[in-house]
Amino acid sequence: MKLSQIRLTVKDFNKSVTFYRDVMEFPVVMSEEKMQYASFNTGEIKLELLSRKSMAEVLGETELPTDADTQSKFLLNVAVDDVDKSYKRLKDKGAEFVTEPSDRKEWNARVAHFRDPDGNIIEIYKHPIKES
Structure with missing residues (x-):
């Protein structure tokens, strides 16, 4: 089993896409405004507790x-x-x-x-x- 992605549920889709794209500088893989879905390339994923x-x-x-x-x-x-x-x-x-x-x-x-x-x-x- 391999963790492939973490999905955040957000209140303001456009504001969040702008934040992760422009402030965090994560490259957009896919963005679909009608569906209110976006995917970003963030590199390797780790889970910590x-x-x-x-x-x-x-x-x-x-x-x-x-x-x-x-x-x-x-x-x-x-x-x-x-x-x-x-x-x-x-x-x-x-x-x-x-x-x-x-x-x-x-x-x-x-x-x-x-x-x-x-x-x-x-x-x-x-x-x-x-x-x-």
Whole structure:
């Protein structure tokens, strides 16, 4: 068995297509506005599990929300060559970051987090942390 794709259900199709195409710069494989369907080439797919409590702590949220719409139940991890450069580029394109680039020593990674138009969390990361 092989995971082939992750499908997000979105509130505003056109806004989300614009975000993933123009801000995230994922190449469009197929887009059908009438059907409200789009597919993007994102490279290799991985699935990771992290408790909601741990994610809330990473984002600096002190209480776990009870409303399912206030926190993602998952996040998209996107590997980048340089977290700080990607952070600046994405921020310049309008991405609203939840956390600034920081080293997560326990993960041996540099990370930053932002949300897509539906509030889903996206993490940009680089392994391993550069040694100073």
